[in-house]
Amino acid sequence: MGKIDILDPLTANQIAAGEVVERPVSVVKELVENSIDSGSTRIKITLRDGGKERIQVSDNGSGMSKEDLAVAVLRHATSKIKSIYDLNNLATLGFRGEALASIGAVSKMTIASRTENSTVGYALQVIGGVRSDPEEIGCPAGTEITVDDLFFNTPARKKFLRSASTELSSISDLIGRIAMSRPDIAFELLHENRTLIKTPGNNNLDQVVFNIYGSEVLKNMKRISHKHFPYITGLISLPQLTRASRHYYSFFLNGRLIRSQELAEAVEEAYHTRIPQKRYPIVIIYLELSPELFDVNVHPAKLEVKFRDIGTIKDALIKSINSVLNNPLVSIPEIRVRSRKKSIESLQQEIFKEKDKDIFFEMPNVYYINNTNVKGQLKEEKAHDGGEAFQEINVQNMSQENSGDSSFISSLKVLGQIEGTYIIASGPQGLYIIDQHAAHERIRYEKIRKSFQKQPSASSLLAVPITIELTPEQSIWLVDNIIYFADIGFVLEHFGQNTFLLRGVPRWNLEGNSQELLLDLLEKLGSGSGNSVMEIISEEKLFSLACKSAVKGNSFLTEADINFLLEQLKLVKNPYTCPHGRPIFIILTPEEIKRRFLRS
Amino acid sequence: MHISCNKDELVYGVQVVSRAVSNKNTQPILSGILLTAENNKLTFCATDSEIAVECAVDVEVIEAGSLVVPGRYFTEMVKRLPSGEINLKSEDNLGLTITYDQSEFFINGFSADEFPSLPEIDENVQGRISQGLLKKIIRQTSIAASNDESRPIFTGTLMEIIDDRITLVTTDTHRLSVRKAFWQGNTDEEKISVIIPTKTMVEISRIISDEEEPITVIVGNNQVCFNIGTITFFSRLIEGQYPSYRHVIPDSSRCRSKVRIKTKRLLEATERASLLVRDELKEKVSLIKLNAQDDVLKITSYAPEIGKIYEEMNIFLEGEPMEISFNSRYLLDALKSVDSEEIYMELTGSLSPGIIRPVENDDYIYLILPVRTD
Numbered sequence: 001m002g003k004i005d006i007l008d009p010l011t012a013n014q015i016a017a018g019e020v021v022e023r024p025v026s027v028v029k030e031l032v033e034n035s036i037d038s039g040s041t042r043i044k045i046t047l048r049d050g051g052k053e054r055i056q057v058s059d060n061g062s063g064m065s066k067e068d069l070a071v072a073v074l075r076h077a078t079s080k081i082k083s084i085y086d087l088n089n090l091a092t093l094g095f096r097g098e099a100l101a102s103i104g105a106v107s108k109m110t111i112a113s114r115t116e117n118s119t120v121g122y123a124l125q126v127i128g129g130v131r132s133d134p135e136e137i138g139c140p141a142g143t144e145i146t147v148d149d150l151f152f153n154t155p156a157r158k159k160f161l162r163s164a165s166t167e168l169s170s171i172s173d174l175i176g177r178i179a180m181s182r183p184d185i186a187f188e189l190l191h192e193n194r195t196l197i198k199t200p201g202n203n204n205l206d207q208v209v210f211n212i213y214g215s216e217v218l219k220n221m222k223r224i225s226h227k228h229f230p231y232i233t234g235l236i237s238l239p240q241l242t243r244a245s246r247h248y249y250s251f252f253l254n255g256r257l258i259r260s261q262e263l264a265e266a267v268e269e270a271y272h273t274r275i276p277q278k279r280y281p282i283v284i285i286y287l288e289l290s291p292e293l294f295d296v297n298v299h300p301a302k303l304e305v306k307f308r309d310i311g312t313i314k315d316a317l318i319k320s321i322n323s324v325l326n327n328p329l330v331s332i333p334e335i336r337v338r339s340r341k342k343s344i345e346s347l348q349q350e351i352f353k354e355k356d357k358d359i360f361f362e363m364p365n366v367y368y369i370n371n372t373n374v375k376g377q378l379k380e381e382k383a384h385d386g387g388e389a390f391q392e393i394n395v396q397n398m399s400q401e402n403s404g405d406s407s408f409i410s411s412l413k414v415l416g417q418i419e420g421t422y423i424i425a426s427g428p429q430g431l432y433i434i435d436q437h438a439a440h441e442r443i444r445y446e447k448i449r450k451s452f453q454k455q456p457s458a459s460s461l462l463a464v465p466i467t468i469e470l471t472p473e474q475s476i477w478l479v480d481n482i483i484y485f486a487d488i489g490f491v492l493e494h495f496g497q498n499t500f501l502l503r504g505v506p507r508w509n510l511e512g513n514s515q516e517l518l519l520d521l522l523e524k525l526g527s528g529s530g531n532s533v534m535e536i537i538s539e540e541k542l543f544s545l546a547c548k549s550a551v552k553g554n555s556f557l558t559e560a561d562i563n564f565l566l567e568q569l570k571l572v573k574n575p576y577t578c579p580h581g582r583p584i585f586i587i588l589t590p591e592e593i594k595r596r597f598l599r600s
Numbered sequence: 601m602h603i604s605c606n607k608d609e610l611v612y613g614v615q616v617v618s619r620a621v622s623n624k625n626t627q628p629i630l631s632g633i634l635l636t637a638e639n640n641k642l643t644f645c646a647t648d649s650e651i652a653v654e655c656a657v658d659v660e661v662i663e664a665g666s667l668v669v670p671g672r673y674f675t676e677m678v679k680r681l682p683s684g685e686i687n688l689k690s691e692d693n694l695g696l697t698i699t700y701d702q703s704e705f706f707i708n709g710f711s712a713d714e715f716p717s718l719p720e721i722d723e724n725v726q727g728r729i730s731q732g733l734l735k736k737i738i739r740q741t742s743i744a745a746s747n748d749e750s751r752p753i754f755t756g757t758l759m760e761i762i763d764d765r766i767t768l769v770t771t772d773t774h775r776l777s778v779r780k781a782f783w784q785g786n787t788d789e790e791k792i793s794v795i796i797p798t799k800t801m802v803e804i805s806r807i808i809s810d811e812e813e814p815i816t817v818i819v820g821n822n823q824v825c826f827n828i829g830t831i832t833f834f835s836r837l838i839e840g841q842y843p844s845y846r847h848v849i850p851d852s853s854r855c856r857s858k859v860r861i862k863t864k865r866l867l868e869a870t871e872r873a874s875l876l877v878r879d880e881l882k883e884k885v886s887l888i889k890l891n892a893q894d895d896v897l898k899i900t901s902y903a904p905e906i907g908k909i910y911e912e913m914n915i916f917l918e919g920e921p922m923e924i925s926f927n928s929r930y931l932l933d934a935l936k937s938v939d940s941e942e943i944y945m946e947l948t949g950s951l952s953p954g955i956i957r958p959v960e961n962d963d964y965i966y967l968i969l970p971v972r973t974d
Contacts, residue, residue, distance in 0.1 A: 458887060460927060461969040462773045463953060464843045491972065507971055510774070510885055510927065513750055 021102050023161065024051030024150060025170040030099035031145050032178055035059035040142065040185065041201060047191045050164030051150070051171055058144035063115040066122045069134050072111070073100045073126050100145075105129040106157070107150045113143040128153040172196050174257075176212040180284055181252045183208045209235060209284065213248075217241065217282060224285075224320040230313050231288035232320055239271070239325065239577060242279035250284045253294065258305045263287075266314040270321035273445075273574065276581040285317065326574070409570045414562050421553035423562050431588040436565065437553050438578035443568045445546035445579040457489040459504035466502040466515050467495065474522045475500070481525060484533035490518060546579055601665025602689045603637045607700075609657040610678045610686060613644040616655040616831055619803055621671035622648035632668040633675075634715045635688070635696075637661045642688075645718065646671060651800055652718050652834040653807075666712035669696050673707055719834055721820040725761055725792050727785025731808040731815050731828065736939070737768050737779040738805040740964055743933045745798035746772030756795035756838040758845070761785060761819070769845050770798060775930045776848055776953075776967040777937075783817075795842055796824055800835035807831060849955070849967055850948045859892050859945040860916035860959060866897075866943075867935040869911045873901035874928040876909060887971055888928040892947075893921035901928070924950045925971040931956075934966040 021027055028045060035043045038061030048054035064072060103109055104126030114121030121139035125132045151158035161167065168191055179187040179199045186201025199208045210218045220241035226232035237248075251263050263285065271281050295306040307313060412425040412432055423434040470478060475498040478485070485492060491504025505514035524536045551557070557565070569575045569584075577583055594600075614633065622630035627649075634645040642659040645652070667690045677698065687699040693711040697704055738757075746754035758769040766783045769776070804826055808815055816827040826833040870888060877886045891898040897915045902908040924947055935943070940958030947954050956966045 458925070458971045458973040460774055460971050461951065461953075463771055463776050463848045463967065463969050464773045466773070504972060507885075507887065507927070513748060516750070 021106060021150075023170070024055060024167045025174055027051065027055050027103055027107075027147055027150060028057065028171050029174055029178075030103065031055070031057040031147075032175070034099065034145075035061055035143065036178075036182060036185065038062045038143065042186045042188075044188045045171075045175060045190065047168065047171065047189070050167035050191070052161060052164060052167065053149065055147040055150070056144065058142065060140070060142040063118075063121070063142050064111075064113040065115055065118065066134050069111060069113055069122050069124055073104050073109075073124070073131055100126075103147055104131070106154055107152065108148040110146045110148075111143065112137060112139045112145075114139050114141050116141045177250050177257050179208050179212065180205070180250055181255050181257055181286075205235065205284075213282070221282070221284075222324050224324050226316045226320040230316050232285065232313075232316055233288075234283065234285040236267075236284075236321055236324060237282040239274045239281075239581065240583070242275045242281060244279065246280050248280065248282040251287070252285065253287045253289060253305055254291070255286075260305060260307075262307070262310050262314060263317060266317040267321065269314075270318045270325070273579050274325055274577045274581055279581070283321075287313065289313075325576075407570075409566055409575060412566060414559060414566070417557055417562065419554065420556045423557070423565075425566075427587075429587050430590050430593070433586045433588065434566075435578075435582070435584055436557065436562075437550055438582055438584045439565055439569050439575075440550035441546050441578045441580075442572055442575065442584060443565070444550050446572045448546055448549075457487060458507040459489045459491045460507045460510055461491065461504040462502065465493075468500045468502055468515060468518065470498045470500065470522070472498055474498070474519075477522050477525045481533050485518070485521075488533060490514070601635070601637045601667055602663035602687070603642055603659045603661050604685060604687050605642065605657070605659035607678075607681050607683050607686055609642075609659060610681070613642065613655045613657045614675045614678050616807060617644040617646040617653045618671060618675050619806075620646040620648055620651050620653040621675075622646075624648070629668060629710055629714045629716075631671050632710055632715070633671045634666065634668050634712060636666040636712070637688075638664040645715070647716060647718070647834075649716075650797065650836055651803065654718065654832045654834075656830045665690065667693060667696055668710040668712055668715050669707055670709070677705060677707070718832075719823050721818050721823050721825050721834075724789065724819050724821065725785055726816065726818045727761070727766070727783045728814040728816050729766065729781065729783040730812045732810045732812060733781055734815055735805045735808055735810060737781050738801045740779045740937045740939070740966075741768040741770045741777045742798050742802050742805070743770075743937055744772060744775045744777035744966070745770040748772070752838055753795065753840045753842060755798055756842075757798045757801050758842045759792075759794050759796055759819070759824075761792040762790070766817075768801075769842070771843075771845065771848075774927065774969055775934070776845060776965075778845065778849070778965045778967075780963045784814075785817075792819055793842065794819055794824060795838040795840065796835060797838055800824075800833075804833055807833065848953065849965065850946075850952055852946065854948050855919070855946045855955075856949065857892060857917060857919040857922040857947045859897065859918075859922075859947070861897065861943055861945060862913070863935055863938060863941055863943050865913050866899075867932070869899045869913065870928055870931050870935060872911070873899060873909050874932060876901045876903040876906050885927045885929045887925055887973070888931060889923065889925045890945075891921075891923045892917050892945075922947045922950065924954055925973055926954070926968050927971060930968045934968060938964065938966065 021030070024047075028047075028051065032043060032045065035057060038059065040059035040061035043057065043059045046054070046056040046058075100109075100111075105128065108128070109126045110123060111126075112121055112123040120136050122134040123137045123139070124134045151161070172189060172191075175187055175189045175197050179185070179197060183199070183205045184201060184203040185199075187197060187199045188195065189197040197211060199211050206218060209221060217237070220238045221235040222238060224232065224234050224236055246264060249264055249267065251258050251260050267281065267283050267285075275281060289307075293308045295308075408428055412427040415424045415426060417423050417436075421436060423436050423439075425432045425434065478492070478500065479494075482492065489504070489506030489508070490502065493501040493503055495501045502515060502518065506517075509517055521533060521536055525533065551565075575584060617633055621633060624630075630646075630648055632646075634643075636643040636645070637659070638661060640658060640661050641656045642661070643654060643656045645654045647653070674696075681698070681700050684700070688696060689699065690696045690709065693709065695706055695708045697706050741757055745757060749755060754770075754772055756770075758767075760767040760769065761783075764782055764785065765780055766785070767778065767780045769778050771777070808828060813828070818825040818827070822837055824835050824837060873888045874886050877884065886901050886903065888899060888901045891900070892915060895915055895917050897913050899911040899913070900909065934956045938956060938958055940960060942959045943956050944959055945954060945956050951970060951972055953967045953969050956968065957964055
């Protein structure tokens, strides 16, 4: 007898299940994507024990007929593509037809479904890949899939599940992002009878963001849009709102949540020097591309996407972010009073009042049952607390009129200086407070940058070469970029394997430690920020040069000094933040002053 | 302990050892000065565990004993005492009473037992050299040592002893200074080489005089010790292998251009050219280009945002015309320390090290690495 057997279908399904179904969160993802694909407008996810004990996804979508239900749980059963040719024109989220079969193979799954036209629904059970026949039941239109005891028949896999709270947090993160991808669908996530996420599904992205990230975040988010190819819309955070990691980047391609190193790089390039180093913005970016311009079938998890023309997309993204951030009223943080304690509803109202008019997606609004109640309450609230909402609107409107230039600086009238550190001026938006060091630093930075890039780079040769041992990875980066290193003044010689001799160091770094500089540069190259050696080096060097040479705090300036400083500030590309990303201006608006004096 | 002495003796002793008083607070005892009175001598001793200095002065000892006093307070107080006779008295380890005129000053102290004992040197070689000469050769070499603590070897001065020759070598890898001198030493070993912290060398050069009087140098395995009569100076050595400096110095047979230059003239020109520093980029060193041709040396320096300089001087050129660029500071250091009216500059190519040495002899070689511009 031969050694090679064909696996029986059950085993084959269990193995394949590994690819799609790794953790409870992957089950949730597959099921929710199916619900979305079936045209649902309401999707409810109920979990028990972080999804380890039970995951239930119910929707009001098209549902399945008895016949469909019977074949749905078979491998490669899909309603989404008929042949390989359809793959290129895919507009649905799932397509491989593996999900239900894979989940059924490793859990106790119950599917109940009814189409709108049918008077009765049907239910079937799949336990460890063994399928029962569909039975007639009564149920609402749509589909409800219950997955109990995940991995009950694969103990090894079950053992590797993480804690319920870890699983829960990945699921709620996922649902948050899916909800952002489809503001037109009402999502509800419940864990042990507690509501974690609830979005209205009224096609208002702001309300979704409010529900997921809260009001403080939403207040500091701005719309971006790129109105011709490639179509980009989204929300980005203002420079004063940052996070410590890239976790808050959400990219959606045709409604599909994707992960993209390239898009993340573009975002960081746009925010570069506007926010402090090692801080990251919150971005929610929607891309609309026709399906032949990208490829998603990279991995069954379907997160990574290959773009045909990433350059154009990156440029467009950077441009649209910049056009928002270059707006003076966006980039200058405003002083606010901490708002008096309000109910969530009134906050919500306050925030949406101004933005409600814009319809973010050109999809029909979906009626959401809970909304009526909220709105009713709100009207009352508003009557009591109307003033603030209107001020918000004013600011917003002005910011739209006054788009991106530094001409407001010309209209500033200098009133004086306090603490030898801050310049006080009156201007179109109220009282401007200017950090003189930050302002000067920005001016110096842009000037030095120009002069540095012009200079020829001389190498100071070494009597005793420095031997540098690199990791194989680093030496690849070094060899790839060796010309650029030579350009900035490193004289390097390959000394076999991953060892290099440093025979000459950049003359401009004579005082510094060039070996460390080289290693730092390699580190930065390797981290894939996408910047060239020249860019990295000028940043590194220029930040500190600009900072050291700029006028310090606590030095008293004459009126002429201040005017000259502002004059120069007018000429720089980004007059809003210093090279480290700290603000140069803050504004105290007349409204704010009024409020402080309790004049209403 | 009880002694009677003159103010000047106290001041002298305190000033000699104060440079070894530690100003770090990790070991409080090291911020003190150990005073020991016996045999009509008062010995001062201080150490920061890098160096240790001991100095003895003649006093009248009424009662022998020892005590550690806080270095900074004691030093400042002693300097401010009136001239004349001073009495130092300590009944126990608690403190020291300084009596002057009709007044007295009391300062808390530590027990002498807590003070670390000075290193014992396992002597490898001992020799003598004149103080004035040692001072000069330290000055000529210390300039080229590195301040970069990340590569400790280069912050040191290599001391090499072969027969009756002592050689000091320093390099920060941009330039290299080699100074040879005769000394009277005794060693069984063929060659001794140790690395002494350049900071130590500079401290010693400050203590010693410009006179001919000899200083004794004792080299051990982990320490080096310098002795001039009443003062003993210990220092730890830097561990490691000094790079083989001889390979760096181009062989004189390969020299293609040998330029004889008046030191003062070139020094002044270089000083003027050093002013053209690109301030904007916070460079501290200007780039200076030398062009030797037909017995004329042209010196140019150019900084786009500031200006440029052009100078010419007569020289005596043997060999080919040559053009080479240096960092002005390295050239200045060489010209200031060479101590000779005229120098030879020996060049083997515009990308090879240039050598500067006095015309009279080969005792001093200062090598500068050029700057590659393109």
